[in-house]
Amino acid sequence: MTAAVGRRQARRTALFLLYQWDLTGQPLTTLYEGTPDAFALELAEAVSARAEELDVRITEAAEGWTADRLGTLERNILRIGIHELEGESVPAEVAINEAVVLAKRYASEDAARLVNGILGRVARERMEVDG
Numbered sequence: 746m747t748a749a750v751g752r753r754q755a756r757r758t759a760l761f762l763l764y765q766w767d768l769t770g771q772p773l774t775t776l777y778e779g780t781p782d783a784f785a786l787e788l789a790e791a792v793s794a795r796a797e798e799l800d801v802r803i804t805e806a807a808e809g810w811t812a813d814r815l816g817t818l819e820r821n822i823l824r825i826g827i828h829e830l831e832g833e834s835v836p837a838e839v840a841i842n843e844a845v846v847l848a849k850r851y852a853s854e855d856a857a858r859l860v861n862g863i864l865g866r867v868a869r870e871r872m873e874v875d876g
Contacts, residue, residue: 751784752784752835752843753843753846754782754785755782755785756785756788756843756847757850758777758782759784759785759786759788759789759792759825760821760822760825760847760851761776762776762777762789763821763824763825766793767796767820768817773786792828795828799824799827799828800812800820802831802867803815803820803824803827803863806863806867806870807863808866815859816852818848818851818852819859822844822848822856823860825844825847826840826841826843826844826860826867827864827867829843830864830867830871831867831871837868840864840868841864841868844861844864845861847860848860848861
């Protein structure tokens with residue numbers, strides 16, 4: 746249970762870092778007072794390094810929406826979710842659920858539904874390719 750709570754908090758920290766990075770263009774390390782959790786920092790760095798690629802995946806799965814039309818929060822929640830889905834570091838259900846939790850907490854119910862739909866499509870596409 747502690748690991749799950751720790752990872753959930755780390756995802757929140759990574760989201761904060763990515764949100765600030767996306768808005769300001771400043772390096773990730775300048776955006777956090779203190780020392781971020783290693784998992785949070787690794788996640789934020791990996792997602793920021795793949796941002797363009799992840800935005801393409803968001804646009805492909807969004808059916809009519811482009812990543813740049815989404816709000817900064819939603820876009821970065823989706824980036825984290827897709828990164829975790831593609832990295833297979835956690836089960837698909839966990840990656841999707843955690844992203845939906847972030848969207849509900851920091852954005853809205855509508856954002857959570859959008860995140861759920863897009864990540865669900867990405868997960869199904871991965872299953873078809875891998876299957």
